[in-house]
Amino acid sequence: MQASDQTPTALMLAIPALLGLALFILLPFLTALALAFTDLRLGSPLPVELVGLEQFRRIFSDADFLRALANNLLFAAVVVPLQTALALALALLLNQRLRGTVVFRTLFFMPVVFPMSLVAVIWTLIYAPGPNGMMNALLTLLSFGYWEAHDFLRDPVLALPAIMLLSIWQGSGFQMVILLAGLQSIPQELYEGAAMDGAGRRQQLFHITLPQLRNPLIFVMLVTTILAFRLFDQVQIMTRGGPDNATTTVMYETVEAVFTRQQVARACAMAVVFFLLVLAITWLQRRLVRQQREVT
């Protein structure tokens, strides 16, 4: 970068924002990084000592934390493809020039606007145990009475899928809006050209729409992956990680460690692991998108 006579002014104007970034993001992160190598514990009478990689060794031999990582991976592996597919289907449907699409776009986007805590409370009611719970009643109706009422949120097998379902419902509207914008930026001429070349609707989807939608698709899948690793609100409100760690997550474990057990250093180590995970995902995204830029 070349310095010009405007550089001092530019720096001055950037200082407030830079200060904010340093104070609220850089400093806490560096502190966490430093604390992760200590044994700091709130309320402990012992002096703080440097313990090297001990905290990392501990969390990676902690069954709860490993379960949390596994849950996050499973959650991401199920939610990301399903949610993206659903969002794509909705976007394709709502990209038609039909009457009333604006109403439906609004309806499908509404869950995104609701606060997650509120959504979680409402879905707790939907998942209410016993045959009168809304979800149980619906499944009984759909299966012509073969469904036996379950207590979804206290069932070790069903608790995580239950949270997945509500997350997909809540998140697909956001993805849909981004994919819609992507769809609308595809030139109509490409579809006309493809039609003249003999491509039917299905072939146009595979040869024009999806390749043209590549970048928005990568973007929404990666944002969703990051959000999947940040999974916390639903777990905190609906299951508190249970039953039997079936729904615990890295974030939940971190919060538990620092606020319930005052293990600051251990929580910091978890936060650093979480950060590295997100960093790796972001790096992957940048690589994929750069490839795309080169080819077009």
Added chain:
Amino acid sequence: MASIIFDNVSKTYSDGVDVIRQLCLTVEDGELLVLVGPSGCGKSTALRMVAGLEAISAGEIRLDGQVVNGIPAQRRNLAMVFQNYALYPHMSVRRNLEFPLRMRKLPGREIKRRVERIAEMLDLTALLERKPKALSGGQRQRVAMGRAIVRDADAFLMDEPLSNLDAKLRVQIRTEIATLQTRLGVTTLYVTHDQVEAMTLGQRVAVLREGRLQQVAPPGELYRRPANIFVAGFIGSPGMNLLRGTMEEKDGNPVLRLGPNRLILPEQVLTEHPGLQTRPGESLLIGIRPEAIRLADDLAEHSLPARVHAVESLGHETILHLATDLASIASDATDPAASTDPAPPLIAVLPGQHRFRPGDTLQLGIDIDGLRLFDMSGNAVG
């Protein structure tokens, strides 16, 4: 190969705008017909109706004798070249050329053979692995042409395919398209707003104005014998001058009165306008090509005084905008008899360079062999 027939075709948009009104037109098997007109005249809509990209409001379009109104674009077997080429940006040139063949599920070996033959024909072999973004405008245009000819389409539809190229390239590719079309002998409907393109490319040219067909004729005929004042003004650059005159009779021969001059019409003009004999005393519009105006020498029998308004020097010729005492009419006037628009200047094209300046006065002579006469409603005198 197939003929394209418009049978009383109309197109009305949902907001009630008529873009095409009862169009009847036939593109013969193997012919290159150019559809030309000012922007907004409906020429692209007409083309898109043949393609199947636009619904037909009334009438029938027939390809090779078959009505295609209800057949979707992908089943019409027509190839189209778009104004912006519509190349697939995520595919290489090879993939772009292969696309129509893959959609027809041709065997891989056949696809490869055809693509390579076309690439050679259009000089694209070295570019096959590139993406459209890495090509120049002219190269993209050739890929678009290639994608159209790589399969055996029944007809080619071209929607202003040269309008995104610079002037020099346009002339070059224009010739290439004409050569290619003659070589392949494929029925081609070509849409453009550029009358030079129309005149140089078309075996026949159809002039469209506000959705109505004005005239269909070979280029030479269109230039010499425009059917109405719109065609007269649209074809030729600059277009024909239109002056108000009167038919008179002198010694039993028809004489045309133009300002102070009485012009005795030559045999050629009289045979081309047989209706003239019956119109003594009538007002007429006299069409004079700018190329038919010259500087009068002092001995000339008839001459018109004129004052120079503006001079455009092109090197090989000089275009003069002239003010005269004659009543001139704009060729796009809807009602020439009642037109109140300010009279357009008389345009003259003189070969070579001339040192006229605005304000100069000069004497004009007119080469009356090529006069074209129109009645006051704007139609050629039959």
